[in-house]
Amino acid sequence: MIRHLCVLALLVSVGGPAVAGAQAVQNATLRRAQQAYDNLEYRQVVSLAQAALRERLTGPERARAYELLGFTYGALDSILKAVDAFKQVVLIDPERQLDPNRVSPKAYSAFDVALRQVLLVRQLRVDSTTFVGGRGAVPIRFTVTQPARVVTRAIGGGGSFVIDSGAWNGQVNLSWPARLASGDPIPAGTYTVVVEARLGQNTFSAAQPIRVSHGSVDTLQSLTSLPGYQYLPETEVPPQSWRPLGLAFLYTGGALVGTLGLESSSLGSSSKRELAVVGGAALVTGFVMTLRKPAPRPAAANILYNRLLRDQIARRNQDIAKENVARRQQVQLTLVPLPKPGGAGPR
Amino acid sequence: MSRAAAGVALLVLTSPAVLAQRVAVTVGPQFVLASYREVAAGLRYQGTGFGGAVSARYRKFSVEADVVRLTLDPTTGSAATSGFTATEVSAWVAYDLATYASVEAGFVRRTVDPEFDAQSVGAVRIGARSFYEIGPGATVLFRANYLAAPKFSGGGHAAFSIDLGLGLDVRLAGRLHGTAGYTFQRINRKTNPGGTGEIDAPIQATVARVGLAVGF
Numbered sequence: 001m002i003r004h005l006c007v008l009a010l011l012v013s014v015g016g017p018a019v020a021g022a023q024a025v026q027n028a029t030l031r032r033a034q035q036a037y038d039n040l041e042y043r044q045v046v047s048l049a050q051a052a053l054r055e056r057l058t059g060p061e062r063a064r065a066y067e068l069l070g071f072t073y074g075a076l077d078s079i080l081k082a083v084d085a086f087k088q089v090v091l092i093d094p095e096r097q098l099d100p101n102r103v104s105p106k107a108y109s110a111f112d113v114a115l116r117q118v119l120l121v122r123q124l125r126v127d128s129t130t131f132v133g134g135r136g137a138v139p140i141r142f143t144v145t146q147p148a149r150v151v152t153r154a155i156g157g158g159g160s161f162v163i164d165s166g167a168w169n170g171q172v173n174l175s176w177p178a179r180l181a182s183g184d185p186i187p188a189g190t191y192t193v194v195v196e197a198r199l200g201q202n203t204f205s206a207a208q209p210i211r212v213s214h215g216s217v218d219t220l221q222s223l224t225s226l227p228g229y230q231y232l233p234e235t236e237v238p239p240q241s242w243r244p245l246g247l248a249f250l251y252t253g254g255a256l257v258g259t260l261g262l263e264s265s266s267l268g269s270s271s272k273r274e275l276a277v278v279g280g281a282a283l284v285t286g287f288v289m290t291l292r293k294p295a296p297r298p299a300a301a302n303i304l305y306n307r308l309l310r311d312q313i314a315r316r317n318q319d320i321a322k323e324n325v326a327r328r329q330q331v332q333l334t335l336v337p338l339p340k341p342g343g344a345g346p347r
Numbered sequence: 348m349s350r351a352a353a354g355v356a357l358l359v360l361t362s363p364a365v366l367a368q369r370v371a372v373t374v375g376p377q378f379v380l381a382s383y384r385e386v387a388a389g390l391r392y393q394g395t396g397f398g399g400a401v402s403a404r405y406r407k408f409s410v411e412a413d414v415v416r417l418t419l420d421p422t423t424g425s426a427a428t429s430g431f432t433a434t435e436v437s438a439w440v441a442y443d444l445a446t447y448a449s450v451e452a453g454f455v456r457r458t459v460d461p462e463f464d465a466q467s468v469g470a471v472r473i474g475a476r477s478f479y480e481i482g483p484g485a486t487v488l489f490r491a492n493y494l495a496a497p498k499f500s501g502g503g504h505a506a507f508s509i510d511l512g513l514g515l516d517v518r519l520a521g522r523l524h525g526t527a528g529y530t531f532q533r534i535n536r537k538t539n540p541g542g543t544g545e546i547d548a549p550i551q552a553t554v555a556r557v558g559l560a561v562g563f
Contacts, residue, residue: 244481255513268388274555278529289482
């Protein structure tokens with residue numbers, strides 16, 4: 001049973017270097033070391049990897065050689081030596097990360113200890129973002145492997161700006177408003193976000209290039225109507241009625257009664273021909289108007305409602321105009337991280 | 348009112364400067380029917396004539412004037428032996444107190460020819476009128492005026508004189524209006540011929556005007 005577990009542990013521990021071994025290795029000694037590791041010939045791995053390290057290697061090859069040593073020492077239970085080897089790995093490649101599901105727990109713990117024994121700034125990330133100057137911030141994340149004094153700067157053609165300065169350890173999340181001391185947004189251009197950690201004599205820095213561009217803020221359009229509210233007709237046609245004829249009767253009757261009442265008794269009854277002509281015309285007009293569609297008349301409630309609606313829209317448009325004045329003075333910042341040219345390293 | 352003054356008033360009311368001030372002006376000719384009685388039931392006349400009317404409105408103020416020239420002849424059974432010609436000028440200035448009522452003041456002057464065949468009259472009008480739009484472009488009007496300080500060519504005075512009117516204005520098409528007006532006038536004239544004591548010499552006239560008008 002114990003033998004089975006050991007075989008299983010060996011198989012698991014082989015997973016990490018096997019994957020890493022897929023990378024192109026030019027150095028022959030290093031290739032033989034990798035082959036020896038694949039064949040579980042750990043003594044030979046140690047000697048071949050150390051021999052390779054004495055040869056001329058590229059950075060990734062050197063990191064690979066130390067990684068092979070780290071895994072091999074882990075498999076041989078030489079934890080301290082494994083930690084030392086992994087320290088060299090992360091110093092060469094600070095972003096190196098092991099998958100805990102694919103490497104042996106011994107190797108992973110040795111790698112973890114190595115990380116905590118070396119001052120590193122890892123996994124520096126600046127997210128792509130767009131915001132109006134003064135109303136947003138750029139998220140910046142990184143990990144410091146030891147408690148250290150960390151200064152974060154943005155350095156570029158527009159100048160050098162301190163983003164943050166403080167004592168940090170572990171995962172750090174910063175928000176950078178990208179503004180000058182005057183409150184104006186930083187000038188457009190290419191910058192490099194540099195995170196520098198200092199612990200005693202040890203320093204480490206990581207960098208991430210970014211591009212900052214300026215754009216105008218979209219202005220708002222004036223309103224011509226409010227959603228859900230519509231203007232109502234300001235006139236309404238009253239229902240048809242006998243009112244026109246009634247009024248014609250009333251006015252004609254008034255003239256007739258007045259004439260009859262005011263006639264002089266000594267002069268006798270006056271001629272009604274004139275009243276008949278005009279009164280008849282009035283009555284006919286009243287009758288025709290009764291049959292006709294009534295004239296539209298102002299709808300007071302609708303007029304008031306429309307006035308309120310117009311006032312409301314005018315008030316909103318005044319607010320929009322003020323907002324647009326402010327928006328025209330604002331700058332939309334767009335920040336995009338650029339590919340790293342060289343990476344980072346200890347100084 | 349002289350013809351020259353009437354012409355000037357018409358020109359002023361229809362001038363472009365006045366019209367530009369959102370003044371609604373109508374002017375047009377009228378055909379007139381009239382009957383006239385004076386002193387006693389037997390002295391009665393009827394006739395026809397022509398005239399013209401002009402009116403203007405600016406906000407709550409309105410002005411109206413009409414002129415008619417009538418030829419009146421004795422009616423059948425009349426004691427009169429000959430007719431006469433009358434020219435009547437009426438004018439009003441009114442101010443709206445409400446959307447359907449206004450107060451008005453003006454004058455009326457009626458002259459006759461030959462001069463002593465009937466009474467020439469001049470008086471000041473003071474009264475009120477009511478008007479109502481009974482339909483689109485159709486307005487009916489009723490007027491009551493007290494005729495103050497009447498003067499007569501044959502002398503005398505009148506303590507009570509009144510003028511009633513009925514009017515109609517219908518917009519026929521565009522700027523063209525049809526107009527009709529009725530006036531009943533009763534003047535309680537009293538005279539004192541030769542100082543023998545006052546006698547009644549009432550005057551009663553009715554006039555109907557039908558015509559067209561153009562609105563500006």
